Amino acid sequence: MGYDLSKEEIKEKILGKLKRNFGKTLEEATQDQIYKSCALSIRDVIVEKWTDANKQMLNQGLKRLYYLSAEFLMGRALVNNMINLHLLKDYQEVLTDLGLNLENIEEQERDAGLGNGGLGRLAACFLDSLSTLDFPVTGCSIRYEFGLFKQRILDGEQVEVDDNWLEAGNVWEIARPEEQVEVKYGGELEEVWTERGLKINHKNYYSVLAIPYDYPVMGYMSEMPATLRLWSARAKTELDMHYFNRGDYSKAMQERELAEVISKVLYPEDNHEQGRQLRLKQFYFFTSATMQHIVRKHKANYGDLHTLPNYFTVQINDTHPTLAIPELMRILMDEEGMGWDEAFDICSRIFNYTNHTIMAEALERWEEDMFKALLPRIYEIIKVINDKFCDSLWKIYPGEWDKISKMAIISYHEIRMANLCIAVCNKVNGVSKLHGEIIKSRTFRDFYIVFPDKFLGITNGITPRRWLAKANQPLTKLLCDHIGDGFLKDYKEMDRIEDLLDNQKFLDDFMEVKHQNKIHLRDHLKKTQGIEINENTIFDVHAKRLHEYKRQLLKVLHILHLYNLKKENPQVHIEPCTFLFAAKASPGYVRAKNIIRLILAVADLVNNDPDTKDILRVVFIENYSVSEAEILIPATDISEQISTAGLEASGTGNMKFMMNGAVTLGTMDGANVEIYEAVGDDNIFIFGATEQEISRMERFGTYKPGLYYEQNTDLRLALNRLIDGSLHVANDRQFSDLYHSLLFGEMQRADQYYLLYDFASYTQAYEQIVSAYVDKERWKRMAAMNTAKSGRFSSDRTINEYNELIWHLRKMSERK
Numbered sequence: 001m002g003y004d005l006s007k008e009e010i011k012e013k014i015l016g017k018l019k020r021n022f023g024k025t026l027e028e029a030t031q032d033q034i035y036k037s038c039a040l041s042i043r044d045v046i047v048e049k050w051t052d053a054n055k056q057m058l059n060q061g062l063k064r065l066y067y068l069s070a071e072f073l074m075g076r077a078l079v080n081n082m083i084n085l086h087l088l089k090d091y092q093e094v095l096t097d098l099g100l101n102l103e104n105i106e107e108q109e110r111d112a113g114l115g116n117g118g119l120g121r122l123a124a125c126f127l128d129s130l131s132t133l134d135f136p137v138t139g140c141s142i143r144y145e146f147g148l149f150k151q152r153i154l155d156g157e158q159v160e161v162d163d164n165w166l167e168a169g170n171v172w173e174i175a176r177p178e179e180q181v182e183v184k185y186g187g188e189l190e191e192v193w194t195e196r197g198l199k200i201n202h203k204n205y206y207s208v209l210a211i212p213y214d215y216p217v218m219g220y221m222s223e224m225p226a227t228l229r230l231w232s233a234r235a236k237t238e239l240d241m242h243y244f245n246r247g248d249y250s251k252a253m254q255e256r257e258l259a260e261v262i263s264k265v266l267y268p269e270d271n272h273e274q275g276r277q278l279r280l281k282q283f284y285f286f287t288s289a290t291m292q293h294i295v296r297k298h299k300a301n302y303g304d305l306h307t308l309p310n311y312f313t314v315q316i317n318d319t320h321p322t323l324a325i326p327e328l329m330r331i332l333m334d335e336e337g338m339g340w341d342e343a344f345d346i347c348s349r350i351f352n353y354t355n356h357t358i359m360a361e362a363l364e365r366w367e368e369d370m371f372k373a374l375l376p377r378i379y380e381i382i383k384v385i386n387d388k389f390c391d392s393l394w395k396i397y398p399g400e401w402d403k404i405s406k407m408a409i410i411s412y413h414e415i416r417m418a419n420l421c422i423a424v425c426n427k428v429n430g431v432s433k434l435h436g437e438i439i440k441s442r443t444f445r446d447f448y449i450v451f452p453d454k455f456l457g458i459t460n461g462i463t464p465r466r467w468l469a470k471a472n473q474p475l476t477k478l479l480c481d482h483i484g485d486g487f488l489k490d491y492k493e494m495d496r497i498e499d500l501l502d503n504q505k506f507l508d509d510f511m512e513v514k515h516q517n518k519i520h521l522r523d524h525l526k527k528t529q530g531i532e533i534n535e536n537t538i539f540d541v542h543a544k545r546l547h548e549y550k551r552q553l554l555k556v557l558h559i560l561h562l563y564n565l566k567k568e569n570p571q572v573h574i575e576p577c578t579f580l581f582a583a584k585a586s587p588g589y590v591r592a593k594n595i596i597r598l599i600l601a602v603a604d605l606v607n608n609d610p611d612t613k614d615i616l617r618v619v620f621i622e623n624y625s626v627s628e629a630e631i632l633i634p635a636t637d638i639s640e641q642i643s644t645a646g647l648e649a650s651g652t653g654n655m656k657f658m659m660n661g662a663v664t665l666g667t668m669d670g671a672n673v674e675i676y677e678a679v680g681d682d683n684i685f686i687f688g689a690t691e692q693e694i695s696r697m698e699r700f701g702t703y704k705p706g707l708y709y710e711q712n713t714d715l716r717l718a719l720n721r722l723i724d725g726s727l728h729v730a731n732d733r734q735f736s737d738l739y740h741s742l743l744f745g746e747m748q749r750a751d752q753y754y755l756l757y758d759f760a761s762y763t764q765a766y767e768q769i770v771s772a773y774v775d776k777e778r779w780k781r782m783a784a785m786n787t788a789k790s791g792r793f794s795s796d797r798t799i800n801e802y803n804e805l806i807w808h809l810r811k812m813s814e815r816k
């Protein structure tokens, strides 16, 4: 059952859009105009549902979730929307009749790359699931003019290119200038007495307009499209006429430029915060705009602000949107005349916080003086929250200054956003079982003791619509042929795949699909990067942001080890394997960029050596993004999930690979632990130190990487390749920095991520997974088992858990 649109109507709509929007016939139109006409025809259908649903939601008095996130990594929308409206097949047929090809049309759409990695992509999966489950939601963020940079590889290095994704216009967005709000920065505060008591006057501030752009996000067969609201910054006056009239045109433009820089660019750091002023401006910009919007809307619909928590709940995606809390306090008190206690009570019922990382460098802190100058009133409010919070701690821990100053929101001239979230929010959650435990027992231990009921762990998920139905149409078709298409709406139905694991025909078809996907990736890489790969080798994939804790370097050392084996003994059998890496490094992260140089140098060595070039092939896929992932993941045999145990909060790539029938080679980290529980010991390859082992070594400082170097010859020989001149690099910089970091390190911290510790067990696990692979009967069952057990990693399950434990939203009930 699709949306009620006949093929004839689809055709008319597309041709009509071409004619009316672009004044073109099909013959005259460009590919871009054809894409836009298709997109507009789909948008009409969605917007109609969206408008009805939002009205209906108000009539039914439903609570709405606001999901605040500095990032939404959406990718492309066109085909996803066709799938979710059940119109894909009809569109494909109509386009074929018109002599067009959907794949080419799809490529006209630019990825909405408004995110760095896991955190932003999770937000995108959540919108899809929320809509699919008919829960009302608005996601709020910034309409970055430049999304995450595009990555090119030039002369063996990463080069960043700007991503001007709005250049050719964006057909999905609807500007709503009538809902603009003003966001104020800087200035001074003044206390004045009025009849209603003490009032805070904010003077000499400068303000920026926030203009919302709304995107409907269509879930699968949904009655309740989600809204993604992106705020764009604009100056209050386009030109300063005072300067303009004197002929100083550049000065006349200055204010405009200063204002608009706020929504110009997404900071490209993943799992890292640097405390820069513009970043703070961005965070206040979108949170202030969102809170003003919520209050305005609530007053218009319901009048009384005391009922706010009955109609709104807010999820803070990592600490980036934390300023929403003091901003709501400010609005309720300064603009609406509410008292502190009432306002605080409302905030503590509305807000919830998700933590996504325990990496110290990612914990958001702001220098107190800078903060105070930029946001004086918000600073004051945080200070009062802090004072009251510390007072309450004093009652629990009298005299324990150390503990209290560790838990304080402001301490040592820094404002710590995670502490603010925990002090105020109703619930605080981690993103996997293990991560949930780690935040309770280590990261936020002192808080957990005081507020045991606040903390929970909710394991992440991924949407099977994008990561199966969209990315892997052949596999989706195979599954539909056997178990129907119910699994796309009800993840529990995926369990039925397990019944097929004794069906030889199914398993053979499953592997044939994998083979076709590998050919598809082969052709794609040939076309986009001119790289040749052999689909009859194992595809072993490490794809995620480049970060030392994700240990791309461990994988490289292992490849060097295999290379050494072959060079040492040409008779040795090594199963032919293609090692695919895909990773962006943050532009300022020097060591991460060096690791990319190393991967490319190793590729050069291994791929060009006649002794190894047909056995080992190393490929670096440029510009990893949602659209690249959609091609890469379905083609993968081995999924590398090899982070240092305890450091990957959850991982979601691990789930995408699993769902697409790849087998995991991984550590007991994040959600790998739960993948292990789901598929069982026989269908996953686990290696390396556990989180407990690592934390013991950390605590007692007992880890001595040099020992492993001395004792493990394979490891030593692999590592020596980094400095012995084997690797050719364009500008002659060798890899001594990486070598040094593993053996000597900085400040006595060598090999912080335990690569040398885990090397031997990784090598062993790799051998095991390869012997499983060559046993075709064993492998196909294993691969299919991974897909069969992936239902619980659907983000629909995740959203249901959030809803039961935190949000308590009601679905829109049947209409009419």
Ligand code: 475
Pocket: 116, 117, 118, 119, 120, 122, 269, 270, 271, 272, 273, 318, 356, 357, 362, 431, 460, 648, 649, 650, 651, 652, 670
């Ligand atoms: C985790 N980003 C994954 C994923 O929960 C997890 C932090 C600070 C500044 C900029 N970006 C960040 C993250 O912390 C992040 O993406 N975390 C990731 O969140 C979703 O699956 O393990 O690393």
